Amino acid sequence: MTDEDVAPDQGELAITRTGDRLRLAREAAGLSLADVATRTRITQRHLAAIEKSDFSELPGRTYVTGFARAYARAVDLPEAEIGAAVRQELEDDEYGSRPLYEAYEPTDPARLPTARLTWTLVIVTLLLASAYGVWRFLSVEPDEALIAAQNRAADESEAPQSDAAPATATKASAVAANAPVVLTGLSEVWIGFDDATGKTENWRTLEAGEVYQVPPAYIEQFTLRTSIPQALKVTVGGRDVGSIGPASTLVKGVSLKPVDLVAHTQGGAAATPAGPRPKG
Structure with missing residues (x-):
């Protein structure tokens, strides 16, 4: 069997990242990054980062999906599908970056950790878990249903202004x-x-x-x-x-x-x- 019999077709490599789909759609449409930047009002460096799926280059998690959806709209790809794919990639990248821990399996009684070391490890583990929980809470992107619920809550909580309201209206009317x-x-x-x-x-x-x-x-x-x-x-x-x-x-x-x-x-x-x- 020769190398030609087993060599894969280099022109049919699988597209595994959403950025690849966006880039190929842009190229198929004959558009440059500058063209897409003009259509979306997003800087070229952020568009380039999206094409490389290098989301660390973007301002934040909310911007990643928003920019990707705007890019998709500019090159006639389904924006909802692209947004969902990007969110999945963010979750996959986050999971892959977590540290792996190997269970401690003593083979010799002399190697068993002391009580002080055991408690230290427990405390450190709890601190790491708490820190991850806080980070996860701060980084989670609210979905549209949550935002809508928060909007309704904000609308319902609005109360009539106090006596200061007429003064505010007077200032506004002077503009x-x-x-x-x-x-x-x-x-x-x-x-x-x-x-x-x-x-x-x-x-x-x-x-x-x-x-x-x-x-x-x-x-x-x-x-x-x-x-x-x-x-x-x-x-x-x-x-x-x-x-x-x-x-x-x-x-x-x-x-x-x-x-x-x-x-x-x-x-x-x-x-x-x-x-x-x-x-x-």
């Missing part, structure tokens, strides 16, 4: 309806613009110090969302209106109209908790 709305990244931050149905139509990433003036058409048609409110500075007519929500909390449905923005931040509008975002 010009056509005042420019400017977003500035205090650190790298992902922002999205949702249509009237709540579907995110446009994304972009602001680098630290990057300034983005919201187009008038966006102000009229879309609302703002972000999961890192503390990394985003919002100004209306050159005036800093303060944070649009609590730190590391999913904020969405924020009206971009100048009067609404001032009322939202000064009135302490509720945000939708998304859990602390993973480190990225």
